Amino acid sequence: MRFSWGSAWGAWGKARGRAQRWAGGGRLKRPRLIPRTRRAQRRTVQALMLTAVFALAPATWLHAVADSRVRTTADAPARDVVVVFGAGLWRGGPSPYLANRLDTAAELYRAGKAKVVLVTGDNSRTEYDEPDAMRAYLVAHGVPDKRIVSDFAGFDTWDSCVRAKKIFGVDRAVLVSQGFHIRRAIGLCRAAGVDAYGVGVDARRDATWYYGGVREILAAGKAALDAATEPDPQFLGRQEPGVAEALAEASAR
Numbered sequence: 001m002r003f004s005w006g007s008a009w010g011a012w013g014k015a016r017g018r019a020q021r022w023a024g025g026g027r028l029k030r031p032r033l034i035p036r037t038r039r040a041q042r043r044t045v046q047a048l049m050l051t052a053v054f055a056l057a058p059a060t061w062l063h064a065v066a067d068s069r070v071r072t073t074a075d076a077p078a079r080d081v082v083v084v085f086g087a088g089l090w091r092g093g094p095s096p097y098l099a100n101r102l103d104t105a106a107e108l109y110r111a112g113k114a115k116v117v118l119v120t121g122d123n124s125r126t127e128y129d130e131p132d133a134m135r136a137y138l139v140a141h142g143v144p145d146k147r148i149v150s151d152f153a154g155f156d157t158w159d160s161c162v163r164a165k166k167i168f169g170v171d172r173a174v175l176v177s178q179g180f181h182i183r184r185a186i187g188l189c190r191a192a193g194v195d196a197y198g199v200g201v202d203a204r205r206d207a208t209w210y211y212g213g214v215r216e217i218l219a220a221g222k223a224a225l226d227a228a229t230e231p232d233p234q235f236l237g238r239q240e241p242g243v244a245e246a247l248a249e250a251s252a253r
Contacts, residue, residue, distance in 0.1 A: 059220040065190060066183035069197045071174075073107050076199050080247055081173045082114035083164055083196075085185060086121025086130035086154060094137050100201045101176050102134055106141045108199070114174060115250040116147050116243055118164060120154030130154075146249055149242035157181075158226040159233035161189040161196075166236065168243040170194055176201065180216050184223050191227035 121130025131150035154160035179200035
């Protein structure tokens with residue numbers, strides 16, 4: 001069969017026509033992103049605004065309950081206990097962010113702002129032990145081992161706050177964390193029954209810092225839900241006398 005440009009063009013036209021008929025007899029219409037009527041446009045704007053309000057409400061709540069309780073190491077109130085939240089390990093030792101938290105806790109201890117340091121972190125795997133790494137770092141920076149108490153089941157901020165209250169008997173504390181996290185820590189510990197102030201640790205504004213800030217916007221929703229429903233931690237267990245014993249040892253001196 002000899003090739004003919006006319007026959008090829010005709011075949012293409014027929015195929016195009018079939019495609020158009022299959023698609024509805026004409027050109028495919030792009031979906032309209034903006035509603036046609038003013039009423040529909042107004043409803044769309046209202047829905048977007050309502051969504052934004054609900055999304056930002058938890059973060060607004062955290063600022064409302066915590067802003068007045070964020071302090072520096074210089075003006076933090078004296079409390080028997082300072083609580084340090086885990087922030088990951090690096091090569092078996094504290095990550096730079098966690099080291100900054102521990103340095104601040106050690107500074108509060110040396111300044112007489114706290115008698116006992118409660119380190120709370122993740123030890124869900126034998127090869128990953130945040131509390132022991134935190135303890136070793138504090139001891140190396142001048143905090144006596146007898147003044148450090150470890151919570152090995154601080155799997156998240158809510159768990160750490162509830163366990164501080166129910167397991168270790170902490171009623172009042174100064175919390176230590178990075179600035180982007182400290183308000184959530186204060187809000188959750190207050191919801192758990194701990195009269196908490198917090199010291200926001202300065203940190204270099206690298207990719208981790210920006211990630212932490214964005215993550216806090218999302219985590220605020222879970223924080224509000226935890227505060228409202230007060231769920232039990234992943235692991236509650238029995239009461240532990242570590243904090244009371246460390247305070248008794250400190251008072252005996």
